[in-house]
Amino acid sequence: MFDNEIIRLNQENLFRYRKILIPFFKTFYESINVIFDVKENEILFVEKCQPKKFYFFNEKNIQNIKIRTTPDAINYMKNKIFDEKKTEMYLWLLSIYQIDGIRVSYDNIYYSECIDSDFASNFLCKTAYSVDTEPVCLDFMPFNVFIPKEDLNIKYIELERINISSKMLLLIKDCSNLESLILVKCVFPVNFIASVYIYENFKNLKIFRYVGFPLYISQFKNLIFKNLVALDLSCSFLRGSIANIKFPEQKPSLKCLRLDYSKLNVFILNFLIKDQSLEILSLRGVILYNLLHTDALFGWQNHFYFLDISRCKFNFLLSKGNLFQNLDVWILYLENFDTVEPNKILSQKSLHQSTRKLSLSQSLLSPEILYYLQCFEYLEHLNLSGLPVNHLRWAKDHIFYNSNLQSLDLSDWTISQEDLISLSQFKYLKELYIPRCDLNAGSMKYLLKEWIHTNVLEKIDVSENQLDLSDLALLCQLICLIHFIFSVESSIFYNCDRIFEDFRFINLKILVFVRCFVNKSLFKFILAQVALKILEFRESKIGKCVFSYDSFTLLRFLETINFLHTILDQEDIKILEQLQSIGICVNFYEQ
Incomplete structure (x- = not known):
């Protein structure tokens, strides 16, 4: 019935309905927040246990969307009983959207969204399986409207740290068009073998992330699919005898392989990393020298677009010359090393010719490593953030060699005036990161x-440093600056009458405040940035009644405002709600 009604709607009306009807979902459930994430095209159903969140209209046409929720929200909605008319209205409302994805997490936090792989992996390793929670199934409103269904078009499923019911597995089985499947440390029914189930039902998978599970050697052959291009087995560990290992007859043709903090064996590593089609490889935190049969490690692919071997433990393996020889890598990560193991990697002439981006963040830098840094002929991006204090002087004496650098990250250094003067030699530098570097007011000169x-x-x-008006005035003279991240005292513009004239960035598109108190004078500085498209506040506080609707209309190109862990007054939130009429998207991030 609903499909026929949708067909009668012309395309223009359908787009309009999709944009304006999302806020009405929240009227059906008193204890559930319904939030639409414009950036991710997701409808979030989450329990009201956090401060109230707000939905903001947007000008973007909504085509395909994902549903995102938690077990607690599911249990509440499952027990909610509607009358016949309300049920019909709810199903009609949902039927006008093309649902192409489902995401369910124990606490609305997702491994796939965590930028810091070290933090995410450590969190998973310390988190117990959700064995005491009620098994999850999506066989009720609002989910039963599309599972199962003849024209089912679910292409993305992500389940994290939940107890999955047998009935749920049967429903997912009908998703024949599934392209991406992400399973993170879930609990399955007794005697359920995930790899067999996945292999039999989803042979068209392109992306498969199976994170935090035991891998049974006898079933390993079921993890390789014909069309698979990306495989993630991070935080997984092997069970079973090597004698029982069965490799698939078909060789993998992966483009991306991620094995962060996994505990696999030599033969599986060889099978996966010998793949000549591999372009992206992450072995972050993998301890290689503890493996049995290390003599069998050989023949690995050596040409990558991206290679991350941060925190890897090689010991004698690199010296033997059978791993990572003659590397040709565009982006190389060698972070968090507390030994001199990277020496063998960075000494390779093939890297000196190929690498464009190198990260040695939080690593110990030996004199040898600093020497090899000078050998990279085409390096454009260098990350030396968070170096141990006793290595800073060494690094300072060696990094000012490459005048072709386009991006340099020196976060958390202690930078002197002499260092700042030396940095000015990078005449082609487009990006500079120097937050938390103990810079004093007046340093920009x-x-x-x-x-x-x-x-x-x-x-x-230059966030979390001290800046004054003279610093801002100088920064405003950088006419090519389009992205500015900074911290400043709220009193900086007191008794300043020429904010619009003297503190305007001509081409600034993105402005980010970090740990600031935003008062009316600081808001005037924001309004002076006439080309601004994205405004962001991180760990900040907005003063009472600072925002006004009329003021925001002065920023004719403003598209998005982001608030990350930022405190706002209720009156300012009301102003933000009104921005829907001029097409500004407002996002809140609390995690």
Whole structure:
């Protein structure tokens, strides 16, 4: 019935309905928040246990959407009983959207969204399986409207740290068009073998992430699919005898392989990493030298677009010369090393010719490593953030060698005036990250002395340092600057009458405040940035009644405002709600 009614709607009306009807979902459940995430095209059903969140209309046409929820929200909605008319209205409302994905997490936190792999992996390893929770099934409103269904078009399923019921597995089985499946440390029914179930039902998978599970050697052959291009077995560990290992007859043709903090064996590693089609490989935190039969480690692929071997433990394996030889890598991560193991990697001439981006964040830098840094001929991006204090002086004496760098990250250093002057030699630098570097007010005159004339800097992060009006005035002279991240005292503009004239960035598109108190004078500084498209506040506080609707209309190009862990007054939130009429999207991130 609903499909026939949808067909009668012309395309223009359908787009309009999809945009304006989402807020009405929340009227059906008193204890459930319904939030639409414009960026991710997701409808979130979550229990009201957190401060109230708000939905904001947007100008974006909504086509396909994902449903995102938690077991607690599911249990509440499952027990909610509607009368016949309300049920019909709810089903009609949902039927106008093309649902192409489902995401269910124990606490609305997802491994796949965590940028810090070390943190995410450590969290998973310490988190117990959800054996005491009620098994989850989506056989009720609002989910039964599309599971099962003849024209079912679910392409994405993500389930994390939940207890999955047998009935749920039967429903998912009907998703024949599934392209991406992410399972993270879930509990399955007794005697259920996940790898067999997945292999039999989803042979068209392109992306498979199976994170935090035991891998049974006898079933390993079921983890390789014909069309699979990305495989993630992070935080997984092997069970069973090597004698029982069965490799699939078909060789993998993976483009992306992620095995962070996994505990596999030599033969599986060889099978996967010998794949010549592999472009992206992450072995972060893998301990290789503890494996049995390490003599069998050989023949690995050596040409990558992206390679992350941060925190890996090689010991004698690199010296033997059968791993990572003659590497040809565009982006290389060697972070968090507390030994000199990277020496063998960074000494390779093939890397000196191929690498464009290198990260040595939080690693110990030996004199040898610093010497090899000078050998990279085409390096454009260098990350030396968070170095141990006793290595900073060594690094300072060696990094100012490559005038071709386009991006440099020196976060958490202690930078002197002399260092700032030395940085100005990078005449082609487009991005500079120097947050938390103990910079004093007035430091920008040493940094920007040469750059003001070259005008190439496009992005700079000077957050959590001390800045004054003279620093901002100099930064405003960088006419190519489009992305500015900074922290500033709220009193900086007191008694300043020329904010609009003297503190305007001509081409600034993205402005980010970090740990600031935003008062009316600071808001005037925001309004002076006439080209602004994205405004963001991180761990900040907005003063009472700072925002006004009329003021925001002055920013004619503003598209998005983001608030990350930021405190707002109720009156300012009401102003933000009104921005729907001028097409500004407002996002809140609390996790």
